[in-house]
Amino acid sequence: MPELDLSFFAVAIPAVIFAGVSKGGFGSGAAFAAVAILALLLEPGMAIGIMLPLLMLIDAATLRSYWGKWDKDAARHLVLGAVPGVALGAALYKVADADVFRVLIGGISVGFVAWQVLGRIGRIPVAEKPIPPAGGMFAGAVAGLTSFISHAGGPPAAVYLLSLRPTKTQYQATTVLTFWVINILKFVPYAWLGIFTVQTGLADLFLAPFALLGAWLGVRAHYVVPERAFFTLTYVLLTLTGARLIWVGLT
Numbered sequence: 518m519p520e521l522d523l524s525f526f527a528v529a530i531p532a533v534i535f536a537g538v539s540k541g542g543f544g545s546g547a548a549f550a551a552v553a554i555l556a557l558l559l560e561p562g563m564a565i566g567i568m569l570p571l572l573m574l575i576d577a578a579t580l581r582s583y584w585g586k587w588d589k590d591a592a593r594h595l596v597l598g599a600v601p602g603v604a605l606g607a608a609l610y611k612v613a614d615a616d617v618f619r620v621l622i623g624g625i626s627v628g629f630v631a632w633q634v635l636g637r638i639g640r641i642p643v644a645e646k647p648i649p650p651a652g653g654m655f656a657g658a659v660a661g662l663t664s665f666i667s668h669a670g671g672p673p674a675a676v677y678l679l680s681l682r683p684t685k686t687q688y689q690a691t692t693v694l695t696f697w698v699i700n701i702l703k704f705v706p707y708a709w710l711g712i713f714t715v716q717t718g719l720a721d722l723f724l725a726p727f728a729l730l731g732a733w734l735g736v737r738a739h740y741v742v743p744e745r746a747f748f749t750l751t752y753v754l755l756t757l758t759g760a761r762l763i764w765v766g767l768t
Contacts, residue, residue: 521716521719521720525558526724528554528555529551529555529720529724530724530727532551532554532555533551533568533727533728533731534728534730534734535551535731536572536728537575537727537729537735538731538732538735539731540576540731540732540735541578541579541582541731541732541734541735541736541738542734542735542736542737542739543735543738543739551568551668552564552565552568552667552668553667555567555568556619557761557765561619563712563716563717565666565667565707566707566712566713566714566717567720567724568668569668569700569703569704569712570713570721570725571721571724571725572696572700572728573697573700573701574725574728574732575728575731576700578728578729578732578733579693579732579735580693580694580697583686583690583693583694584690585690586686586690587693588681588683588687588691590650591653591691591695592691592694594653594656594657595653595654595656595657595660595674595677595695596702597654597657598659598660598661599657599658599661599670599695599698599699599702600661601658602657602658602659602662602664603664603665603699603702603706604706605658605661606663606664606706607665607706607710610665610666610712611710617766619763619765619766620766621667623761623764623766624759624763625663625666625669627756627760629671629672630756647680647682648677652677656673656676656677657674657695659673660674660695660699661702664696664699670696670699671692674692674695674696686739689739
């Protein structure tokens with residue numbers, strides 16, 4: 518069992534603050550970078566087990582700031598679709614070993630960067646019409662699965678939400694509401710699968726103030742920090758950590 522020593526917290530503290538900033542102000546998409554970073558030091562199950570209560574704390578801290586500004590229909594479609602996605606994630610977790618999850622988390626990380634970059638240079642066409650509710654539920658199912666595995670449900674949810682042409686704040690508020698519910702859905706199967714341990718609980722107690730700090734910074738940064746600058750740093754972190762996780766998982 519890995520030790521939660523000073524070297525762990527030296528890496529975990531900035532990672533958790535970064536997750537809080539992402540979820541608090543930039544649509545949740547990059548928050549799972551913290552999981553990828555922690556998975557370099559810990560077993561993947563321990564990394565996601567530490568992060569879920571912290572992500573739920575960030576959700577609770579930021580929900581009030583965006584209350585009522587969301588698209589409730591879009592959030593409902595995503596959450597309804599997420600239920601079978603979370604169930605599938607729980608089933609996969611029971612049969613896969615740690616290296617499989619390292620490769621999955623690494624692949625999701627690198628894929629997220631590729632999707633973002635290709636979208637920005639116009640290689641991935643943006644939907645000209647809003648994706649219908651059935652497409653939103655499918656996006657929710659994919660988000661539920663990837664969220665269960667690595668807390669990386671942001672990208673599939675974003676594909677659906679961006680097709681609806683929301684405002685910046687409406688988009689942020691909808692992701693906060695959606696993943697607040699999805700993270701609650703994940704809590705019971707995480708506990709049932711034994712993902713939460715005494716060590717993950719102790720880590721959460723220490724890291725909780727830094728999660729709240731990140732959430733506070735994120736809400737304020739939502740209105741003042743250029744999105745491009747924030748995500749440029751995210752892309753670099755995810756590419757490096759994702760590639761490393763794939764290498765470790767395969768070798």
